[in-house]
Amino acid sequence: MTDVIVIGGGIIGCAAAYYLAGDGVAVTLVETGDLNTQASGTNSGSLHGQIPHDTYLQHGDAWARMFLPALRLLRSSIGLWEGLGDTLGVDLEVKVGGGLLLAANEQQMRDIARKVSLEREAGLDSEVLDAQGLRALAPYVSRRMVGAGYCPAEGKANPLIAAPAFARAAAAIGARIMPRTSVTDIRRTGGGYEVTTDRGTYTAARLVNTAGADAGRIAAMLGVDLPLQGFPIQVSVTEPVEPLIQHLLYYARAPLTMKQTAVGSIIVGGGWPARFDSQRRPIADPYSVGPNLGLALEILPQLAPVNIVRTWAATVNGTHDWMPVIGELPGLPGAFLGYVPWMGFTAGPAAGRLVASMVQGVAPPLDIDAAAFAPGVR
Structure with missing residues (x-):
């Protein structure tokens, strides 16, 4: 018997299962494949805390102000990340050393300055660095860079470790974790929801959809049409080199991390x-x-002789407006969605905590505006 069924074994689902179990809720998590094999385990491990620059340039100030609640979610989540290794008893390789959005000309600096002013509205300690400030903070960056935006609350973690660590910790306190279990149908019942899988049928009073790029398909089983999509993107990794990069780096000219x-x-x-x-x-x-590696060489030309050893692709869930969608689905009491587009790895711990609290009908222990993420708000 279970009180809550969580569908999706990425970082948000595993975090939600952990927090629910820790609160004494009987929870079962089902995942189509193995845990952490989709976006949560195949992303590059960035911990993002600032307004995404390319999207800001596309959509402008009005969109950025709409996005500010998401910044607070990311900031809360990075705060959780910093203590998560001790909580879960695993070295998650978390390092919050700050992020630098590099500029190669004065127009890019003006764009950065506008974005930084908006981030400061949301309470971020972002600042604009001139060339001298950039050299002092990151002397390893090409001297072609004329300045940067600096967001101190950014960093990295190991995506291969995090979600499985949440799942192990959840199982240790009573959660039932069921990988390789495909959901084929969901029906409302008098007492909640009946979830049919290829390993049997399970019932629960409440349901949480954290299926990432597959969340739209799961929602459709409940008769809900949500504009949730999956996009293929890719990442490259080099051979090991001596310590060089101390920050999460971006480039104002074109997409790069x-x-x-x-x-x-x-x-x-x-x-x-x-x-x-x-x-x-x-x-x-x-x-x-x-093109991706060409941008990297513009900001770090000393990487020219370094070998790329692998390029891999992953399906990342996304939406046009980049806003998280977290909360109870309209007209479906007890059915919740936990979905963070594009930056789900960063937001995973906070999103998991948030949806776990919502399921129980209690206020989340996070300093964020949860109502901004409710399904159907936009």
Whole structure:
């Protein structure tokens, strides 16, 4: 017997199961494949805390102000990340060393300054660095860069470790974790929801959909049409090199993220498109590799002799407006959605905590405006 069924074994689902079990709720988590094999385990491990620059340039100030509640969710989640290793008893390789949005010309600096002013409205300690300030903070960056936006509350973690650590901790306190269990149908019943899987049928009073890129399909089983999509993107990783990058790096000219892992490898990403094969599996697109690495060399030319050892693709859930959707589905009492587009890895701990509290009808222990993420608000 279970009180809550969580569908989806990525970081939000595993976190929700952990927090529910910790609160004494009987919870069962089901996952189609193995845990953490989709976006939660195949992303590059960035912990984002600022307004995404490329999206800001596309949509402008009005969109950015709408996005400010999401910044508070990300900030709360990064706060959880910083103590999560001790909580779960695992080294998650968390490092919050700040993020730098680099600029190569004065127009890019003006764009950054506008964005930083909006971030400061949301309570972030973002600031604009001139060339001298950038050299003092990050002397390893190309001297072609004329300045940067600096957000101190950004960093990285190991995406291969985090969700499984949540799942193990959840199981240790009573959660039932069921990987390789595909949901084929969901029906409302007098007492809640009946979930049919390829391993049997399960009933619960409440249901949580944390299926990421598959969340739209799961919602459709309940008769809800949600504009939730999956997009193939790719990431490259280098051979290990000596310690070089101390920050999460972005580039104001075009999409780019860079960071260095605990073992010395440098991860180069930024959301460059991959593609789907004939079976809808994400595969790397060679036409994205060159431009992505070219941007990396503009800000770190000393990487020219370093070898790329792997490029991989993943399906990342996304929406047009980038806003999280977390809360009870309209007209479906007891059915909840926990969905964070594009930056679900960063938001995972806080989103899991938030939806676990909502399921229980209690205020979440987070300093955020939960109502901003309610399904159907926008």
